[in-house]
Amino acid sequence: MFASILHKEFIKLRAFWLAALALNACIIVYVLLEMLKLFRMDHAEVVWYRVIHLGQIYYEPFMYVMVITGIFLAFAQFFPEMKNHRFRISLHLPLAPHNIVLGHILVGLVAVVLILAVDVMALYIMTGLYFPSEIVHRSVFTVLPWALAGLSAYIGSTLVLLEPTWRLRIFNFVVSLGVTGLFLLPADPGAYAHILIPLFALVLFFAPSVLLPAYRFRYRKF
Amino acid sequence: MMLLARYALIIPAIIVMAFYAPMLFDVAFGERVQKTHIFYSPVLKKFIWLDKLISPEEEGLEDVHHAQFVQMDQDGKRYTRQEFEKLLPFIYYRNMEIWGLLPLELEGKTFDKNTIKANRQVIEFKPRQIDDRALKDEVYPLIESVPGSARLIFPEDRFRLGREFEFINADYNRRDEKVTQVFNDALKEAGFQFPGRLAAGKSTILKPFDEGVFLVDADGNVFHVKRVNGKPRVIKTPIDPALNVRSIKVNENRRKEFYGLALTGDKRLHLISYDNYRLIPLPLESYDPETMDFKLIINPLYRTATYSDDETIRAVVMDSQYRPLDKYQHTMPGASLTMAQSIFNSLTPFRLNLEDPTQGYFSLEIDWHGWRSWISIAIGLAIFVFLAYRRRSKGPALVMDGILVALTGLYGLVAVSILPPQKE
Numbered sequence: 001m002f003a004s005i006l007h008k009e010f011i012k013l014r015a016f017w018l019a020a021l022a023l024n025a026c027i028i029v030y031v032l033l034e035m036l037k038l039f040r041m042d043h044a045e046v047v048w049y050r051v052i053h054l055g056q057i058y059y060e061p062f063m064y065v066m067v068i069t070g071i072f073l074a075f076a077q078f079f080p081e082m083k084n085h086r087f088r089i090s091l092h093l094p095l096a097p098h099n100i101v102l103g104h105i106l107v108g109l110v111a112v113v114l115i116l117a118v119d120v121m122a123l124y125i126m127t128g129l130y131f132p133s134e135i136v137h138r139s140v141f142t143v144l145p146w147a148l149a150g151l152s153a154y155i156g157s158t159l160v161l162l163e164p165t166w167r168l169r170i171f172n173f174v175v176s177l178g179v180t181g182l183f184l185l186p187a188d189p190g191a192y193a194h195i196l197i198p199l200f201a202l203v204l205f206f207a208p209s210v211l212l213p214a215y216r217f218r219y220r221k222f
Numbered sequence: 223m224m225l226l227a228r229y230a231l232i233i234p235a236i237i238v239m240a241f242y243a244p245m246l247f248d249v250a251f252g253e254r255v256q257k258t259h260i261f262y263s264p265v266l267k268k269f270i271w272l273d274k275l276i277s278p279e280e281e282g283l284e285d286v287h288h289a290q291f292v293q294m295d296q297d298g299k300r301y302t303r304q305e306f307e308k309l310l311p312f313i314y315y316r317n318m319e320i321w322g323l324l325p326l327e328l329e330g331k332t333f334d335k336n337t338i339k340a341n342r343q344v345i346e347f348k349p350r351q352i353d354d355r356a357l358k359d360e361v362y363p364l365i366e367s368v369p370g371s372a373r374l375i376f377p378e379d380r381f382r383l384g385r386e387f388e389f390i391n392a393d394y395n396r397r398d399e400k401v402t403q404v405f406n407d408a409l410k411e412a413g414f415q416f417p418g419r420l421a422a423g424k425s426t427i428l429k430p431f432d433e434g435v436f437l438v439d440a441d442g443n444v445f446h447v448k449r450v451n452g453k454p455r456v457i458k459t460p461i462d463p464a465l466n467v468r469s470i471k472v473n474e475n476r477r478k479e480f481y482g483l484a485l486t487g488d489k490r491l492h493l494i495s496y497d498n499y500r501l502i503p504l505p506l507e508s509y510d511p512e513t514m515d516f517k518l519i520i521n522p523l524y525r526t527a528t529y530s531d532d533e534t535i536r537a538v539v540m541d542s543q544y545r546p547l548d549k550y551q552h553t554m555p556g557a558s559l560t561m562a563q564s565i566f567n568s569l570t571p572f573r574l575n576l577e578d579p580t581q582g583y584f585s586l587e588i589d590w591h592g593w594r595s596w597i598s599i600a601i602g603l604a605i606f607v608f609l610a611y612r613r614r615s616k617g618p619a620l621v622m623d624g625i626l627v628a629l630t631g632l633y634g635l636v637a638v639s640i641l642p643p644q645k646e
Contacts, residue, residue: 044392045363045376052359052380053425098223132390134360134382159231171640175231178238185576187584188357194583195576206234211227216644 001095002103009077009107016076017111020069024115027065028122034058035126044130052135055189059127059139062119063146063184070112070153077108078161087162091218101214105158105207112154116147138190145192149183151203155210156180163213172213179206225619228641235637236630237574240588243633244566244573251562258554261519262526262539263295263309264328269537269550270295270309296550312338312521333522341522345473347483347491348515349580353420353469355512357582361390362425364405364449365432374427377449381405383418383437408454409447415440422470422482429474433481436470436494444470446481446499459499469511470494477520485511493544505538505546513580533557564594571595571631598631606635619643 035058038047050056081087090104091097123143127136156176163169183192183199192199260271275290293306307314311326315338318324325334349355361380369375379389379398387409389401414437423435434448434455442463448455461467466487473482480493484501489511492501509516509529516529524547525540534557538549559567572595575587591598606627610620623643627634 043376043378044395045378045380048361048380048392049363049376049425052361098227130395132361132380132382132395138360168640171235172231175235175238178242179234182237182241182576185584187577188582190357191577191582191584195586198586202234202237205230207230208223208227209230209234211223212231212641215224215227 001093002099005090005093005095005100005103006107009104012080013073013077013107013111016073017115020072020076020111021115021118023072024065024069024119027061028119028126031059031061031123032126034061035130039130048131051131057142057189059123059143062123062143063149066116066119066143066146066150067153067180067184069115070150070155071157073108073112074154074157074161077104078158082161085217087214087217091214097214097218098211101162101211102208105155105210108154108158109151109207112150116150119143120147138193141190141193141196144196145183145199148196148199148203149180152176152180152183152206155203155207158210159213162210162217164217168213168216179203224644225622228619228643229622232626232634232637232641235640236626236633239633239636240570240572240574240630241576243570247562247566251560251566257515257530257556258535258552260528260535260537260550260552261310261313262524262537262548264312264521264523265309266295267548268295268297269539269548269552270301270306271535271552272306273555275555312342312523313519315339329523331522337522341477341520343473343475343477343479343520344517345471345483346515346517347471347485347511349512350582351469351471352485352511353422355581359425362421362423362435364389364423364435364447365427366452367432367434367448367450369432374429374432376427381421383421385417387414387418387437405447405454408456409437409445412445412456412458413443414445414456414458415443420467420470422472424472424474424482430476431474433472433474436472436481438467438470442466444484444499457499459494461494461499461501465501479520483518491516502544504544505540506536507538507549508536530554567591567594568597569601569632571598571633595631599628602627602631602633602635606638609639613642615643617643 038050038058051058081090091100093100120140120143124136124140127139156172156179159172159176160169163172179202258271258273260269263270271294273292273294275292293301293303295301301309307317308323311318311323315324315335318326319335325332361382363376363380365374366377378393379391379401381387381389386402387405389398389405390396391398417440418437419440419442420438421435434446437445437447439445444459444461444467446457446459467484468487469485471483478496480495480502482494484492484494486492489509491504491506491509491511493504495502504527506527506529510531513531514529516527519526525542525544526537527540528535528537530536534551534553536549536551539547541547570591572588572590575589576584578585578587606624623638626638
């Protein structure tokens with residue numbers, strides 16, 4: 001049954017996932033062109049000075065697209081489910097409600113992680129072509145918190161969508177916005193490097209919170 | 223599972239409140255720390271400073287809604303802005319020129335604009351600039367010191383210091399074997415022991431000339447490396463390796479008195495002089511490099527060092543040989559809490575900080591509000607017990623909620639109240 005839920009979600013999300021991947025691919029190409037433009041406009045050593053010493057970030061669009069990807073996939077997955085309370089049918093399957101919900105968000109999270117991993121890998125490879133390894137690592141440490149923001153945006157959007165009451169929907173929205181914002185603070189490139197593990201733990205810990213509105217929805221506790 | 227789900231939302235909610243509530247408070251009621259700017263007036267021979275008052279002194283809307291700055295000296299005498307600037311003629315020399323007060327005469331000497339300009343230097347050193355606390359570039363340029371043009375230009379390569387002194391060419395993003403070998407040989411010949419421990423230079427061409435970089439080797443010896451006409455010039459400095467140089471800040475200045483600052487393992491700050499790299503220790507009592515911002519202001523007559531943490535600013539004025547002449551200590555207005563801050567600190571037990579102004583990297587820090595934290599916790603617990611009694615709550619969630627409120631005060635109370643426990 002659990003495998004069937006995963007399969008159902010996979011089929012449901014497939015087209016949206018490809019659309020999100022296409023959007024991210026466009027951003028990857030854009031970032032690559034931005035980076036190449038830097039080297040076309042100036043001597044390589046001047047570009048290095050700008051990126052290494054002044055902290056110029058040519059890959060900033062990743063910050064937005066990662067968050068958008070998380071929100072988009074959460075909406076693609078749960079917005080139709082919440083229409084006419086369709087999700088309640090799923091929640092009545094002969095399986096513990098938490099397994100049903102966790103199955104859903106597992107598929108969603110894997111979908112988001114795969115796309116964000118493509119972004120990070122693409123940045124790693126393109127930066128490695130033109131910058132020393134220290135800068136490659138730094139750029140990865142700069143985008144990893146954005147990737148966490150993408151995951152947090154997915155969990156937060158799910159939390160908001162599943163919540164049946166407006167009062168808690170607003171509360172969930174504020175908390176999700178706040179958690180996601182923690183990963184998007186203005187910072188020097190690589191500044192998050194030392195706290196990535198506790199922040200990742202926070203995202204992991206935040207994930208099961210989506211069970212709460214699901215329970216309330218399932219048992220009409222609102 | 224329901225219990226876990228609930229805390230999976232409550233704890234992030236507390237984290238969000240502990241991070242954003244103080245941030246919003248700061249936006250609404252001003253920054254926590256207001257640093258005093260302290261100087262030594264060569265005219266008065268006293269310390270004078272510029273403070274931003276936390277509590278306005280006079281009634282009236284303008285005073286409440288606008289920052290109030292005061293200029294005063296160590297005897298408590300107040301000055302207008304113009305009087306203040308006239309007491310610091312070497313700093314405000316451009317204004318002095320406009321006011322027709324140049325050349326000026328002090329201590330029997332005459333100073334015109336060019337003399338003042340040529341004898342001024344300011345160098346700052348902040349905790350986040352210490353090598354082991356900084357977000358470093360990691361690959362540095364070794365700028366050509368004799369550029370053969372009016373201004374400095376960046377070389378086509380940068381170096382990294384580790385097991386070797388490795389140059390990477392920016393055009394090809396590849397190791398430059400030739401340059402690497404030439405510079406490594408020169409370093410080894412000078413007695414450099416790899417792996418290198420520290421590399422410090424001013425990685426910009428926006429400076430009057432270039433003094434290369436200082437490197438510290440595995441044994442703690444300090445080397446001065448320059449690129450002169452494309453070739454290495456390596457000098458092993460006589461700086462004692464036992465001093466355990468921890469950080470160096472290079473600051474090229476036409477005065478050519480010192481290369482920059484060196485922080486040694488015993489937390490003392492020195493100038494690296496042009497006189498065969500002799501270290502000049504700065505007489506800074508109670509200086510803590512990990513928490514204090516340091517500034518050295520040099521004018522044609524005096525050198526003034528100021529260093530401050532969040533509460534106290536200290537200043538010492540020295541002669542040209544860096545012997546202390548006078549010192550002063552001042553508690554900054556920002557050190558005392560405003561009414562709004564006292565209330566806020568009593569309602570919230572702590573603030574969560576990600577950014578630490580004393581280091582380059584983010585860190586997770588819980589900044590407790592001292593004894594006022596207990597007020598928030600006491601209020602939180604009292605309301606929690608009252609609500610639990612009225613609702614006749616019981617069960618494991620009640621105990622865990624109580625522990626959360628006891629640890630996080632009103633933050634916890636708000637979170638557990640909005641999300642009351644539900645039966646599965």
